Amino acid sequence: MDTDSLVIETHGLTKSYKGVEALKGLNLMVPRHSIFGFLGPNGAGKTTTMKLLLGLIRPTSGGGKVFGRDIVRDSIAIRSRIGYLPQQPRFVDGMTARETLRFTASFFFSGPEAGVEERIDETLALVGLSDKADRSVKGFSGGERQRLGIAQAQVHYPDLLILDEPAAALDPMGRRDVLEVMERLRNHTTIFYSTHILDDVQRVSDAVAILNRGELVAQGPIEELLAGGGEPVYILSLKGDATGALSRIRALPWVSSVREVARNGAVTWEIHVTDVQAAEAQLVREALAGDSLTLVEFGRKRFELEEVFVSIVEGENHGH
Numbered sequence: 001m002d003t004d005s006l007v008i009e010t011h012g013l014t015k016s017y018k019g020v021e022a023l024k025g026l027n028l029m030v031p032r033h034s035i036f037g038f039l040g041p042n043g044a045g046k047t048t049t050m051k052l053l054l055g056l057i058r059p060t061s062g063g064g065k066v067f068g069r070d071i072v073r074d075s076i077a078i079r080s081r082i083g084y085l086p087q088q089p090r091f092v093d094g095m096t097a098r099e100t101l102r103f104t105a106s107f108f109f110s111g112p113e114a115g116v117e118e119r120i121d122e123t124l125a126l127v128g129l130s131d132k133a134d135r136s137v138k139g140f141s142g143g144e145r146q147r148l149g150i151a152q153a154q155v156h157y158p159d160l161l162i163l164d165e166p167a168a169a170l171d172p173m174g175r176r177d178v179l180e181v182m183e184r185l186r187n188h189t190t191i192f193y194s195t196h197i198l199d200d201v202q203r204v205s206d207a208v209a210i211l212n213r214g215e216l217v218a219q220g221p222i223e224e225l226l227a228g229g230g231e232p233v234y235i236l237s238l239k240g241d242a243t244g245a246l247s248r249i250r251a252l253p254w255v256s257s258v259r260e261v262a263r264n265g266a267v268t269w270e271i272h273v274t275d276v277q278a279a280e281a282q283l284v285r286e287a288l289a290g291d292s293l294t295l296v297e298f299g300r301k302r303f304e305l306e307e308v309f310v311s312i313v314e315g316e317n318h319g320h
Contacts, residue, residue, distance in 0.1 A: 004068075007032050007160050007190045008053060012062030015048050022048045024214045025062060030192055030207070035182060037201035037222075038194040039309065040211035046194035047087070049211070050162055053192075054084060067159065083153030083189075085163040089145060093138035097129050097148050100137060101155050108156035119155065127151040127181050143174025150181055154189070161185065163193035167200055179204050198305045202226075208305075212313045226302050231256060232276050236287060237268040237297035245287045252286060254278045266296045276300075 008030035015023040023045040030036045040046050051057045053066055055075025064071045066078045091100055101120045109116050124130050127147040132140070137148065146166055153161055166182070167175040175197075182191055182204050195201060201208055202222070209219035218225060238245060246269070249255055254275035262268040273279040284298050 005032050006030060008064065008066050008192060010053075010062065010064030010071075013049070013052060013059055013064050014061045015045075015052060015057065016060045021060075022214055023052070026211075026216050028064070028209055028216065028219065030190065032190055033186065034206045035186055035191045035204050036193070037205035037208040038192060038211065039196065039198070039201055039208055040194075041196055041313070044211040045214040046211060047164055048214075050084075050164055050194065053162065054079060054082065081159045083156065083158035083161045085146075085149045085153045085161070085166055087164040087168070089149030089152070091137045091145065091148065093136065095137055096134050097124060097137060097140075097151070098133045100148060101151055104152045105155050123151045123155045126154065126184060128177065141174065143170050143177050146170060146174065146178050147181055150178070150185070154185060158189055161189050161191045161193075163191065165195055166193055168195065168197060175200065198309055202305045210309060210312055217312050218308075222305075225308050226305060231272045231274060232279065233301040234271045234273060234279055234283060235261075235268065235297060235299055235301050236271055236283060237262075237266045237295075238287060238293045239266050239296055240293040242267040242287075242293060244290060245293060248286050248289065249283070252278075252282070268297070270301060 006029050008028060010026050010028045013023060013026040013028070014021060026049060028049075038046055038049070048057070052059055053064065053071055055071055055078065058072060067081060069078055071078065095103070098120060101123060102116070105116050105120060109119070121130070124133050127150055129144065129147055129151065132144060137145070140148065150161075150163065150166065153163070163182075167178045170178065179200060182193070185191060205222050207220065208222050208225060210217050236249075246258065249269070249271060250258055254273050255271055256274055257272045259270045260267065261270050271279070271283065284295060287293065288295060
């Protein structure tokens with residue numbers, strides 16, 4: 001990948017606490033204008049990574065760049081272009097949402113007041129809090145607090161938003177609202193966020209990295225991971241007596257295994273293949289040849305992220 005198109009790039013980034021490695025040799029590549037999910041069980045090293053990128057702690061070895069600048073030497077310059085949402089944002093309960101953003105904006109803007117107020121209005125609208133702008137933060141729900149936290153991180157037009165578990169503690173409605181805000185923000189910035197909720201990643205991310213026990217075990221575009229790391233798998237579903245079809249499919253040289261998965265009036269197989277082009281061109285034709293069968297479904301199997309995640313993490317844990 002062209003390094004100019006990367007917002008975050010790390011090489012062998014490692015952090016040890018009292019001899020215990022919280023993060024081991026991390027090589028991360030986050031493309032510009034992506035929503036990048038940083039996924040892993042609790043305690044995998046996600047927050048440690050974020051603190052290293054923000055220059056809040058120093059690496060034990062290895063290094064990294066954000067916007068092409070060194071995370072240790074240039075951390076102040078980097079931070080001025082980043083918005084950060086910690087796992088549990090804190091607010092002054094007596095202040096309103098508007099006052100909270102005005103206070104944050106005062107660290108970044110010293111311009112005409114009208115311009116700053118316009119920016120605050122725009123940010124409140126972006127996170128769906130315009131109607132709550134002048135209410136005390138004290139009465140906000142969990143989801144509203146998170147959205148205000150994102151607004152606070154976004155108020156100075158950062159080039160990168162780093163969000164630590166932005167939807168973890170929320171109910172389904174609150175989570176949906178936060179994910180919608182992240183979708184809206186993608187036009188303005190790059191979003192790098194950590195989570196252990198697989199469903200969220202599948203809903204909003206373009207790319208994902210999976211961390212387990214401080215080690216990076218997979219990264220790439222989400223579509224690639226959902227296609228499954230191993231052999232391509234096709235789902236074929238037929239109605240009728242499929243005995244002959246099964247033996248014809250098994251005899252194909254590029255079919256490595258066939259597994260029956262469901263019977264509800266149809267016969268459904270998961271077919272592992274070694275040649276995608278041959279499968280797309282010939283599987284249906286071979287299955288239907290000679291018998292009066294009806295095709296119900298045919299297509300490449302999309303894995304749920306949970307299947308991919310569990311197989312990667314379990315494989316890693318058994319290997320240790």
